[in-house]
Every structure is written in C-alpha cells, then in structure tokens.
Amino acid sequence: MKRRTLGIGFCAALLVGSALVAAMSSARLAQGAADQPAATSITIDNFSFTPKEITIAKGTTVTWVNHDDVPHTVVSADKKFKSKALDTDDTFSFTFTDAGTYGYFCSVHPIMTGKVIVR
Amino acid sequence: MEDTIKENLNPDGIDRRGFLKCMAWAGTGTLCVMQGGVLKSFAFSGTNERDASSIVKGDFAFAQISDSHIGFNKAANPDVTATLREAIAKLNALPRRPEFVLHTGDLTQLSKDDEFDALDQSLKAVRTDRIFYVPGEHDVLNDNGAQYRERYGKDAKGDGWHSFDYKGVHFVGLVNVMNLKAGGLGSLGQEQLKWLESDVKGLKHSTPVVVFAHIPLWAVYPEWGWGTDDSEQALSYLKGFGSVTVLNGHIHQVMQKVEGNVTFHAAMSTAFPQPAPGQGPSPGPMKVPDDKLRSVLGITNVDFVRGKHTLAVVDSSLQGA
Numbered sequence: 340m341k342r343r344t345l346g347i348g349f350c351a352a353l354l355v356g357s358a359l360v361a362a363m364s365s366a367r368l369a370q371g372a373a374d375q376p377a378a379t380s381i382t383i384d385n386f387s388f389t390p391k392e393i394t395i396a397k398g399t400t401v402t403w404v405n406h407d408d409v410p411h412t413v414v415s416a417d418k419k420f421k422s423k424a425l426d427t428d429d430t431f432s433f434t435f436t437d438a439g440t441y442g443y444f445c446s447v448h449p450i451m452t453g454k455v456i457v458r
Numbered sequence: 459m460e461d462t463i464k465e466n467l468n469p470d471g472i473d474r475r476g477f478l479k480c481m482a483w484a485g486t487g488t489l490c491v492m493q494g495g496v497l498k499s500f501a502f503s504g505t506n507e508r509d510a511s512s513i514v515k516g517d518f519a520f521a522q523i524s525d526s527h528i529g530f531n532k533a534a535n536p537d538v539t540a541t542l543r544e545a546i547a548k549l550n551a552l553p554r555r556p557e558f559v560l561h562t563g564d565l566t567q568l569s570k571d572d573e574f575d576a577l578d579q580s581l582k583a584v585r586t587d588r589i590f591y592v593p594g595e596h597d598v599l600n601d602n603g604a605q606y607r608e609r610y611g612k613d614a615k616g617d618g619w620h621s622f623d624y625k626g627v628h629f630v631g632l633v634n635v636m637n638l639k640a641g642g643l644g645s646l647g648q649e650q651l652k653w654l655e656s657d658v659k660g661l662k663h664s665t666p667v668v669v670f671a672h673i674p675l676w677a678v679y680p681e682w683g684w685g686t687d688d689s690e691q692a693l694s695y696l697k698g699f700g701s702v703t704v705l706n707g708h709i710h711q712v713m714q715k716v717e718g719n720v721t722f723h724a725a726m727s728t729a730f731p732q733p734a735p736g737q738g739p740s741p742g743p744m745k746v747p748d749d750k751l752r753s754v755l756g757i758t759n760v761d762f763v764r765g766k767h768t769l770a771v772v773d774s775s776l777q778g779a
Binding site: 386407409410424426444 | 530532533534567568569595596599600638639640641642643680681682683739740741742743
C-alpha cells in the first residue's frame with residue numbers, strides 16, 4: 340500500500356517536474372530563436388561575405404564556407420579570431436561567447452569585410 | 459594581323475589614338491613597341507620575329523611573367539603548369555634572349571611546398587641568367603611569407619624587398635601584399651618606404667628606374683582592391699627621375715598608364731584571365747571558351763634602349779607561334 344502511494348506521488352512529482360522543465364526550456368528556446376538568425380553560416384563567394392552583417396546570441400557558433408575559386412581568410416579586425424587560408428569548400432568556425440561587435444576581413448583580399456554583432 | 463599603325467607624332471611624341479588601338483590588340487599577338495615615344499606595331503608571329511629583332515634594338519632585354527598560380531585547377535584553367543610551360547617556350551623564342559626574368563608574384567595558388575617545387579621545376583627550362591621575384595598575396599598565406607623568403611628572398615630585406623643594378627638601370631622589387639588592413643588595398647608600409655627612400659636617394663636622376671611589385675602601384679580599380687594605399691609616397695621618391703617604369707601583375711590583364719615620366723604596366727597572367735574592371739561579379743578567375751584561353755594569357759618583353767627615356771614594353775599572348 341505504502342509503496343503504491345509513494346509510486347503515484349513520485350510519478351506525479353516527476354510529471355510536474357518535467358512539465359516545469361519543459362516549459363522553461365521552450366521559453367529559453369523561444370528567446371533564443373528571436374535572436375538567432377535564419378543561418379549561422381556565412382558564405383564566401385564572388386569576393387564577398389554573405390550575409391555581410393549578422394546578429395547572433397552569445398554562445399552561437401558561426402561557420403564560414405568558401406565557395407569561391409580562390410582562397411580567402413577570415414580575420415577579425417582586433418585579432419580575436421583568425422582562420423588559415425580557406426580553399427574552395429573549406430570551412431572555419433568560431434564560437435562567440437562574449438557580446439560585442441566583431442568586424443572582420445579577408446587578409447588576402449582586404450577589400451572584403453563583414454561584421455558579426457553578438458547580443 | 460597585317461595592319462600597321464602610321465606614325466603620327468604629337469608634340470609630346472606619343473600617338474594617342476595609335477596607342478589606344480595598339481593596347482586593344484595587345485593579347486592577340488601584336489607587338490606594340492614604344493621607343494623614345496614613337497609607336498610602332500607589327501604582327502608577332504613566327505615569320506615576323508626576325509623583322510621584330512631588327513627593329514627592336516636595345517642595349518639589353520629582360521622579360522616579365524606573372525601570376526602563374528601553380529596549384530590552381532578550377533574551370534578557368536585546369537592545367538596552369540601547361541600554360542606556364544607554353545609561356546616559357548614563348549620566352550625562349552623571343553627575338554632577343556632576355557638577360558633575366560622578373561616574376562611579379564602569385565607564383566603559387568596556396569603557398570604550398572609542392573606548388574613552389576613544381577614552379578621551380580618548370581622555370582628550370584627558362585633560357586636566362588637569373589629570375590627575380592616579388593611575392594603575391596597567394597604566396598604568403600599562413601606563414602607571413604616565411605616559405606617564400608626562404609626560397610626566393612634570401613638576399614632581400616624585411617618582407618622580401620630588394621634592389622639591384624643592371625647595366626646602368628636600377629631595379630627595385632617591392633612587396634605590397636603583407637600586413638594588409640581591413641577594407642584597404644595593397645600596402646607597402648613605413649619600413650619599406652623608408653628603405654626605398656634611402657635606396658634611390660643617391661642615384662643620379664638620369665638613371666632609368668624599374669620598379670616591380672605584385673599589386674598595381676596605381677589605382678586601377680579600388681573597388682576590387684586593385685591599387686596600393688601608400689604608392690603615392692613611394693612614387694614621390696622617384697619624382698625627378700627621367701625614366702621610371704613600373705611593372706605589376708595581380709589583375710591578369712594588360713593595362714598601361716603613362717603619367718609624366720612614369721609608365722605603369724600590368725601584365726597578363728600565365729594561368730587564367732580576370733574580368734576587366736567592373737565587368738564581372740568579382741575580380742576572380744574568369745572562364746573563357748577553351749579556344750580563346752591562350753589569347754588572354756601571355757608574357758611581357760622589355761627592351762632597354764640606352765639614351766631613350768622610355769623602355770619598350772611589349773606584351774604577347776600565348777596564341778599563335
């Protein structure tokens with residue numbers, strides 16, 4: 340008898356507990372989705388970064404992929420991150436843990452610039 | 459091509475319309491020779507080369523090749539080693555053997571060991587005494603040019619700049635592909651500019667000067683990065699010199715500009731063409747029909763005629779003999 344009561348109570352607690360956790364997670368997800376852009380990936384093509392400017396949430400990882408016929412690099416203007424030379428189809432990723440505005444450019448073709456804004 | 463341009467001297471000695479017509483032909487195998495301001499042209503084919511040598515007399519000749527991009531293998535040219543070898547055959551067939559060759563950069567595509575090795579292997583076939591180099595942005599990836607300097611810049615200073623004298627002409631190799639700033643163009647930097655100023659200070663103004671560097675030292679098309687931020691300062695040290703010739707690469711097409719006593723010249727690539735300024739989505743490799751490729755790749759021959767203030771700069775494509 341005792342065991343049964345305990346079992347039901349326990350399950351009930353669990354259910355309530357998980358409902359609460361689920362509610363909190365989806366709330367956090369919803370908040371994240373509002374800051375998260377459609378893509379955390381930036382394409383390099385025709386000597387340009389697309390999108391040229393993005394806004395992301397802290398903790399997001401951005402991946403650059405080079406679709407040009409020539410190598411490019413991704414170098415932050417204040418030396419916070421720097422990729423090796425990326426040949427066609429090579430990628431470079433960086434996780435932005437701190438809020439701020441990060442201007443970057445291609446050190447091989449410096450006329451190419453972009454910006455990541457982290458909230 | 460049988461057409462010839464009639465000489466038509468203006469007070470400044472340069473036939474402007476003929477010059478422009480000539481430049482339109484450059485790259486189809488036509489020789490445009492400017493000797494002392496007088497423009498002559500004749501078709502550059504196997505049979506006419508003997509005529510060319512008898513007309514183009516100079517104290518010495520040297521050649522310029524550029525943008526070999528060894529390692530590149532995309533649509534614009536899947537075999538850049540083959541076209542480089544054709545360019546070398548062209549160099550070896552010039553009416554007058556070049557006493558040395560200048561390579562104005564982008565030797566390789568990705569600064570890789572095996573790419574530099576392959577280039578060196580191909581260049582062994584050039585019949586000349588020496589090859590001088592300046593790096594392109596493709597040659598200094600990942601290691602700030604350490605590999606490039608190890609191979610080609612042992613006698614050079616700083617990032618690889620150097621100068622030498624040859625039969626009374628002063629040659630200066632500059633590096634404008636290092637420490638580039640966001641949003642900027644090519645850059646020489648203060649250390650190199652200081653060196654350049656002292657390098658040319660002691661020269662008599664009658665000494666002809668040839669400057670070679672990868673990115674153009676004039677504003678060809680800044681929107682595409684085709685220019686050098688601090689070239690004005692460099693050229694200011696050469697004010698007053700009677701004859702200054704600037705040889706560049708990077709843009710993969712022939713382009714020339716004359717400003718007073720300075721002649722600027724950019725050469726074709728031996729690997730692939732790029733669009734004319736603004737005439738394409740980007741300054742990247744441009745695919746042309748296979749049977750047209752060799753007409754847009756080529757070499758440059760330069761004749762120095764003692765006593766003439768202008769060097770005869772002649773471009774010829776890989777098309778034809």
